[in-house]
Amino acid sequence: MQTSESFKLSALLSFSGGLQDAYTYNVRGNIFANAQTGNVVLMSQNFMQGEPTQALRYMWPIISFACGVFVAERIENKLKESQRIHWRQAILFVEMVVLAIVGLLPLSMEMLANIMVSFACAMQVQTFRKVHGYGYASTMCIGNLRKGTESLSKYMRNKDKESLNKALHFFGIILIFAIGAGVGGVLSGIIGIKTIWISVAILMIVTAMMIKEAY
Secondary structure: OOHHHOHHHHHHHHHHHHHHHHHHHHHOOOOOOOOHHHHHHHHHHHHHOOOHHHHHHHHHHHHHHHHHHHHHHHHHHHHOOOOOOOHHHHHHHHHHHHHHHHOOOOHHHHHHHHHHHHHHHHHHHHHOOEEOOEEOOOOOOHHHHHHHHHHHHHHHHHOOHHHHHHHHHHHHHHHHHHHHHHHHHHHHHHOHHHHHHHHHHHHHHHHHHHHHHHO
């Protein structure tokens, strides 16, 4: 199993994902960096209520998220056969640079900050899609919750240990995401705009783990 699919690495990414969502909501104008479904709902609601300026606050992160997925896929395709640098490490580097810049943006530039965080989150969720071979998302919970509950139901019916193991992985990822969100919410009130740099530090650890595997 590759390090990129280990539970330890996935836990770090999920903690970071939860922190990023709490950061943009608490520090950057009540916008979700990862939960694009919520942004779609609020965007549509504001458009329908005749508030296009407010609607745009939610629309741009959605577009940015799509761009992040697009760019990550392009990087993967270009570097997949590269012997010099692993494509996942290249994407992590881009994500770290983007988030580091976000921590320098003043509160008056919250729109740009949200766009950049959404872009970085999309790159992460596109790049790291499995934990122990199970498909998961490190920056959101609904898919993980569905798969975890489905696996638990199968275990209760068939007593299949593989289903139980799968359920525990998904519920563990959700718990760690929630802890990251809680920590992010608390620290956002203390550190403010620089809270996002904690995610940068976590991604540095993730990169180091992948480099260590390579050597």
